[in-house]
Amino acid sequence: MEDIPFNTRPNHGGNVEWAAQVARCSPHDLLDFSASINPLGPPDSAIAAIHNNLDQLSRYPNPDYSTLKQALAHHHGISPAWILPGNGAAELLTWAARSLAELEAVYFFTPAFGDYQRSLTTFNAPTVACPISLTAAENNAVDWVTTLHQQLCHASNRCGLLLNTPHNPTGLVIPLDLLTELLETFALVVVDEAFMDFLPPEAQCSLIDQIERWPNLIVLRSLTKFYSLPGLRLGYAIAHPDQLQCWQQWRDPWPVNILAAAVGAAVLQDHDYQQQTWEWLATARSKLFEQLQAIPGLHPLPGQANYLLIRCDRPGSQLQLDLLKQHRILVRDCLSFPELGDRYIRVAVRSAKENAILVKALTQCKTIPS
Numbered sequence: 001m002e003d004i005p006f007n008t009r010p011n012h013g014g015n016v017e018w019a020a021q022v023a024r025c026s027p028h029d030l031l032d033f034s035a036s037i038n039p040l041g042p043p044d045s046a047i048a049a050i051h052n053n054l055d056q057l058s059r060y061p062n063p064d065y066s067t068l069k070q071a072l073a074h075h076h077g078i079s080p081a082w083i084l085p086g087n088g089a090a091e092l093l094t095w096a097a098r099s100l101a102e103l104e105a106v107y108f109f110t111p112a113f114g115d116y117q118r119s120l121t122t123f124n125a126p127t128v129a130c131p132i133s134l135t136a137a138e139n140n141a142v143d144w145v146t147t148l149h150q151q152l153c154h155a156s157n158r159c160g161l162l163l164n165t166p167h168n169p170t171g172l173v174i175p176l177d178l179l180t181e182l183l184e185t186f187a188l189v190v191v192d193e194a195f196m197d198f199l200p201p202e203a204q205c206s207l208i209d210q211i212e213r214w215p216n217l218i219v220l221r222s223l224t225k226f227y228s229l230p231g232l233r234l235g236y237a238i239a240h241p242d243q244l245q246c247w248q249q250w251r252d253p254w255p256v257n258i259l260a261a262a263v264g265a266a267v268l269q270d271h272d273y274q275q276q277t278w279e280w281l282a283t284a285r286s287k288l289f290e291q292l293q294a295i296p297g298l299h300p301l302p303g304q305a306n307y308l309l310i311r312c313d314r315p316g317s318q319l320q321l322d323l324l325k326q327h328r329i330l331v332r333d334c335l336s337f338p339e340l341g342d343r344y345i346r347v348a349v350r351s352a353k354e355n356a357i358l359v360k361a362l363t364q365c366k367t368i369p370s
Helices: 016-023 044-052 066-076 088-100 114-122 134-138 144-151 176-183 208-213 241-250 258-267 271-293 316-327 352-364
Strands: 083-086 106-110 127-131 160-164 188-192 217-222 235-239 298-300 307-312 344-348
Touching (some): 016 316, 044 258, 066 083, 066 258, 083 088, 083 241, 088 160, 088 217, 106 114, 106 144, 127 144, 176 188, 208 217, 235 241, 271 298, 271 352, 316 352
Parallel strands (some): 106 127, 106 160, 160 188, 188 217
Antiparallel strands (some): 083 235, 217 235, 307 344
């Protein structure tokens, strides 16, 4: 069997079908570190909600999603009118891009999640990339505001800003005071907090509790990463009701299926699962970081999310292939982040046992001659 062509590499993590072809094994035999999903698996509350709502499949969902919105409102201590559930955060990012495209230009930090460019290009939004210093990122010392101002070539009060915190792919968290400074100057700020709930409550730098103060703020959240439910596709936006009403008019009438809506309302109340996740990640990420740091040729960044970006002394794409062929382990190459080139990989933080397998494989991994 010939090697899979290089240009068939996936742009996102979690493509185990592609990886299984490279590794010449079943997808079930792979250990997937490429998708940053909670390794604890879906909570029992999610499975119960699915079973309890199977008899609802013959009905259309409530287009208002009132039960889910009430659960989200209670979870965040805000009014349901400020919440819009969506078919994953990706769907909501599309509508955020449409709103941003109405402005003079849209600024965003790079490297950036690839869907940002996809969504902005869809609506022909003029964009300005603001490259962060990767050297500073390795020391958790990125000057976000200065980085932005160095590229500023428009009046910021006529422009939009799209960013994420924790930042993908570095995992760095942008301090709240800096976010506030940006909100004071830009016409519209979209903050993707898809990985924020992996941080314990006392460490989160979320803007949700300030939403009513900033009519120019949109916060995007995902429920599928933290609760290990990517197959259900469920996220939500928090913004001024007028903004959300526009999006409601643009999109399909039932973007969230009835089982996903039921699961979302259930898992938000699963405090045991939330606490278990926070306790697992704090220990697992710290230990994995130290172990990776001890491997010659690997230089992990000190992110705070459930993944680690690693600078490599050899091509990351080759390391990905070697891990697949020799150990049936899938890591994320970073070729979809053009600023990173081919000297980085990204790995999810998984269980202690799985992390140990990865570390051992990285220690032993040798490049196979072509």
